[in-house]
Amino acid sequence: MTANRRTFIKKSVALSAYSIIVTSGLLSLSEAKANLLPDTPSTHSLQQTLKRLFKDQEIIASDKIDIQLPKIAVNGAAVSITVTSTLKDVESIAILVEKNPTPLAAKFELSPDLDPFVSTHLKIAESSAVLVIVETSEGFYSAGEKVIVTMGGC
Template sequence: MTPNLKEIPTMQTRRDMLARSATVAGLMAAAGLLPTPALANWNTAAFDAKNIADLMKALGAGAPVESKDVTVSGPDIAENGSVVPVGAATALPGVKRVLILIEKNPSVLAALFDVTDAVEANFSTRVKMGQSSNVYAVAIMGDGKVLFAQKEVKVTLGGCGG
């Protein structure tokens, strides 16, 4: 007995599958179900600032005031300036931004974190330091206050070709 060819299911070809996938992707996009890419908000003037006063002006913030409620972490002595672990933290409510600044770097702003009330304002990263310098943790509050803490980090081998 020979099988009836109409009863045998045909295999889906690659072309059919791509066509169906494109149709499904088009429907998802039309319904707004596809993820959108994250775009960084890049403040060129802030990252080009050479000192803290210029940085605060570029960010539209006031003069920073030292506070015990902001903490900065980092080693006392960094053996290699190309990878220095630093951190900034505060438990204060109403923080809008947390900054990590390296005073003697060509660009004083090393990191900028936008914060909401749903996020704990505690950040760590690694920065490049060309020489020994003060490291600042700065918290910009929702009411416009700017608070900071500082720590001196000594670098034995510079991170900028030293």
Template sequence: MIDAKRRTLLKGSLGAGAVGVAVGAGLLTPRAVLANWPEAAFKAEDQSTALNDLLGSDTIEDSDKVKIKAPDIAENGAVVPVTVEGEVDGAKSISIFAAGNNTPLIASFEMSENSVPFVSTRIKMAKTADVVAVVQTPDGLLGAAKPVKVTIGGCGG
């Protein structure tokens, strides 16, 4: 039964919105998919929708406390190294967006009480665009952006 649901879900996720309809109709609870994977945020096609879904707000204060390390020019958009550091206390999460991608939310990292607000990973970028990092703090969302020039996009086939 669970397996049948999963098949339905996989098919559904290929057609945009089908899953949302299934969830809305109560056929699939989000918990059946994964504990807390924010599907709507990851499927959102603009950053502010994704932010609202993920963090409940899209109000970002630009801050130099949020440091993004990424190349100025990425020759291969399929592998763009990105490091984000937040010089803040009590950071709850760090989210990374590629503003030019179809679905800009790339990743969100939930911090624990022991975490240092630092993450480093490699992301795909469809085209030249800003990499946006958002650090969720007890006082609101702090953000920064770093333009990355992409010479070969990394999302198409």
């Protein structure tokens, strides 16, 4: 009983001190905020988004990118996607959904020490193409899949 009470008191004091420090402005929570791309398109078309993100770089279709995505999604609010690649020196993987209000769904910056593998859930507004762009030290490569959504998610 004594140990539980001591643990409770320690945690209460720590939480109170942390709350006071944060609200007084002595500690900034900026490190915990997500980094948005500086020119993140809000309601642009897929082509405009590609132009802004990749600056008219040539994007080559590749069969070395594997996309695991359901062909038919019952609920567009949570569509799981897994992307793997056998391309060498992968630096980043971007996932775009053609008909979403914001086409850029996710962009992952990868360490060269990691295998090129990402998995996440997407919100998809309506039936559309999902495009994956893989950036390597040699250039940009893409692959895509079509998803039919029966109930929209955005």
